[in-house]
Amino acid sequence: MTIEHPIGPSTAAASVVIDKFDYDFGPRSTSALERSTDPGRAGAVAALQTFYYALNHRDLPALAAVWADHDLVQLNNPVGGLLRSKPSVEDLYRRIFASDIGLQVTFTDAVTYAWAPAVVFAGRELASYLSARDSDTDEGRHEVALTIRTTRVFGFSSKEGRWMQLHHHGSIDSPNALHDYREAVRAGARAGNSDGG
Secondary structure: OEEEEEOOOOOOOOEEEEEEEOOOEOOOOOOOHHHHHOOOHHHHHHHHHHHHHHHHHOOHHHHHHHEOOOOOOEEEEOOOEEEEOHHHHHHHHHHHHHOOOOOEEEEEEEEEEEEOOEEEEEEEEEEEEEOOOOOOOOOOOOEEEEEEEEEEEEEEEOOOOEEEEEEEEEEOOOHHHHHHHHHHHHHHHHHHHHOOO
16 A cells, blocks of 8 residues: 655645555565665665665675765664664674574565655564573574564665665564573674684
8 A cells, every 4th residue: 555645835845655565575685785776765675675685694795885874873773772873883783793693584564654865664573593502502592583673764875876774773572582682692692702703
């Protein structure tokens, strides 16, 4: 479903398009960075797809290419807390990628709010990861399902000539699930670092 609403004091002002779509961007996603140069909504979707490709394939250069290089880009999530600046965002994902939790994330069930030159994607991430280690072995580890409410904001950068991520907010509703995920990331980061990662 698509809904168009005028924004501003007159109908000549920009309009916002609101629709719902299951993007299904996850482990099978491919990089679409070259298509993120399209100044229309399709370019923003290509940038979003590239983010999920990078996240699931632990591709830090691809992930960094999607984030705007500005001191006020912001990431609010259960592991990193509130982070501002591209280097801070990169550092968080570097730690997650170096861990051994095997994080896999699929973005789905999204409402998209599009108006020139910004697009907001608000939906759900269906994720899985490996539970925290009880010892130095993988004994007792199992796959854990996780649902994350997420919002991602993209803007078209005339300087870069493509869509860039400006903001991300992720929330985990269950306190127990949040605790377990944080513990797995902490333990996984220690294990990843001890393996030279």
